[in-house]
Amino acid sequence: MKKDGKKTIHSNRVSENPPVPISMTGSAEERILTAAMTEFAANGFHGARMQAIADTAQVNKAMLHYYFRSKExxxxxxxxTGFQRIIGQVLEAWTGPGALETRIEKIVDTYLDNYRRNPDLIKMVLHETIEGGTRFKQAFKEMGGVDFLPGIASSQILTLGAQDLDMNPMEKLHFIISVVGMCLISFISPPLIEALLGLDLTDFDRFIEQRRSVIKTIVLAYIKSRPSTLQKG
Structure with a gap:
């Protein structure tokens, strides 16, 4: 497919809504989860229909309710499921071996790679944020006792996740928010950039790799501006 003489590279960025293939070889529960994420991402919680999820997953509504009992x-x-995987991988990078700079680069890679593979999860976050975030709060509250790594619960994320950083708790919080935010906005901003600046970002893979390099440079520059932090790394 061509656009102004250039090859258009289709992507999973948030601005697009490509059809998501449902694996017919997976279990009924797996098909339901895949179909449900697509439906919730496209329509939000209130707009999503259980019948549409059942139809896409090729199950009847009775089976859907058997596995999950309710839409909520x-x-x-x-x-x-989505955030346990991401948070577990991030904590593994934070608490793993290696210099602080290397671990931070792994964290950036973890966020970007997970968002790249799961664009529907980002769409769900956007829908939920617009709708007030009540269901996110409840879901994360239910995750409070979950061990993301052996012996590490969600309540320890902020403490262990930045234990090498010479920062007070609020500084650590803002540091983590900044890293997550820079990664997340990489998938939300392209349509705005194209519209406002007239730039062509159809080569989305290249754009994300450029963002990966820039984010790491910014984060590491901030870390290197704190000599006491590097001494602990």
């Missing part, structure tokens, strides 16, 4: 339980399960 299904929604919470998708949130928990």
């Amino acid at each position: 339980n299904l929604y919470h399960q998708i949130i928990r």
Whole structure:
């Protein structure tokens, strides 16, 4: 496919809504979760229809309710599954071996790679934020006792996740928010950039790799501006 003489590279960025293939070889529960994420991402919690999820997953509504009991339980399960995976990988990078700079680069890679593979999760976050975030709060509250790594619960994320950083608790919080935010906005901003600045970002893979390099440079520059932090790394 060509656009102004250039090859258009299709992507999973948030501005697009490509059809998501449902694996017919997976279990009924797996097909339901995949279909539900697509439906919730496209329509939000209130707009999503259980019948549409059942039809896409090729199950009847009785089976859907057998596995998840309610629309809200299904929604919470998708949130928990998606974020448990991401948070677990981030904590593994934070607490793993290696210099602080190397671990921070792994964290940036973890966020970007997970968002790249799961654009529907980002769409769910956007829908939920617009709708007030009540269901996210409940889902994360239910995750409070979950061990993301052996012996590490969600309540320890802020403490262990930045234990090498010479920062007070609020500084650590803002540092983590900044890293997550820079990664997340990489998938939300392209349509705005194209519209406002007239730039062509159809080569989305290249754009994300450029963002990966820039984010790491910014974060590491901030870390290197704190000599006591590097001494602990």
